[in-house]
Amino acid sequence: MNNIRTVSDTKRTFYSLHTRPINSIYRRVIEELMVEMHLLSVNVDFSYDPIYALGVVTAFDRFMQGYLPESDQESIFNALIKAEQDDPQRYRGEAQHLQELAKNLSVKDLIASLKSPAEGTATEWLGDLQAIAINPKLKYSRLFAIGLFTLLEQADPSGIQDKATREQILSQLAEALHLPQDKLLKDLDLYRSNLEKVAQARLMIEEMTQAERKKREQRANEAVGASAPDTSN
Template sequence: MKNLACQVCFITHFYLQRHGGCFQNSKLIRPINYSALVRGRPKRSVVCRSVENVKSSSVPEHPSSSDNNTTSVVDTKSHNGYSVRTVAETISDFLKRFRHPIPSIYRTIVQELLVTTHLARVSLGFQYDPVFALGFQMVTQVFFKSYPKAAEKEQLFDSICKALLLDYERIKKDAAMLEEWTKARTEQDILQAMETGGQDEISNTLYSIGQNEWFVYSRLFGLGLVRMMELCGEEANSERCKRWASALHISSLKLEQDLDTYQQSLERLKQAEQLFAELEARQKKKLAEKLAERAKRAQEEAMKAEQQEKS
């Protein structure tokens, strides 16, 4: 099988079977005839279409040397024109960059962020945009709000971005720009920008997303939309997801699923953090009791020694 299709094809195919959504009828990935592969006599040649063999980068590692284009296709290492990083390589890259232990309740979040974003990045039609950047910033601000080692948080986020071939500084800048733009507008203004464009760069970027039939939806893009709903003073819910998805011509089902996953994950994280806070409080209480007991014993021994000296 290794000679017929790359690892990314199988990972992506499995991911799409489970999650479905707007990818189900995508032209970006050709179906694989598994029965033919098993027999060893494929009816047609299997071509990996998840490979990126272009040289322009959506988020260059050195912003000063790039242009201002935020929607070009991503860059990956190329071997003979057909190569793409695997999930394992991305995770390995992250582990080399960030060598600090990650608390257990945040470990799963980091791993899922790396895997889901990697799968979106290796799709041929992936395009970086400010909505994606805002989604990443939302995850870092909301899910890592109570991260116990504040001094390591920025390094953690930067390591995640570099492992995904993204520029953390560029993401923060674009997210802040979109955040400011969204706060100054109503939901109707934003929907109109998505449907007709406008006089500013962000309006035209949103419009171009809706007009791009090859657009690749990602979870971070969906969370960026959720954050935009909140910033314009509206509650993120199913009905609003349908309206925004319709304006952008993307799958409302996928957006609603990501909203539901986000809300459930946030609730579980809050419960876990509360549990750990209670455990930490108990440990501190036990430690304080032990120290008090030791101090009491030391005082008693000192009093005994003093009495012996007097006698």
């Protein structure tokens, strides 16, 4: 009988690899991502693919943007992937490679190629997408959706910002890849909304930190002024 790793096992491994405290605003983000990845990894229908890896990397980098100390970001990412018994460099390398490929392909070409693959047109990762489209046991995930959306951002950074255009493109891709359209749109709307919330929370913390710094400086200046000798007489 195989022993399936538990969420507790994964968390224990993570905190043994990254031993420094994690700022509270980010701890929940990291643990939710960790649990999501763990539950996928133990699902019999789940299989790793580069688009999923890109989703993991993108979600981590964007939610962790502004984390201090900045030097801890790499340690946290490495611990996260190793806790899932995988290779951080594999995730980083494949994510970067996919984004470079996507920059050379328009969204229109992407959808057309999925419907009727054109020989020599970004076949390397179109092959991954075509394999996904014909997989009857594909385990859809939010992280895969984020990876797919990141590819679209690289292929058409301006067009994907328009809500109507974005939803039309995502609907076409969902149909071509046999993904749950409503869930895809909902997951990506929530992802974008959560990014905004984290950015707002980060801004609030920065403002509070600056205000506290100014108060300390003001108190220090007042203390210096009070201790200075009176030379008016």
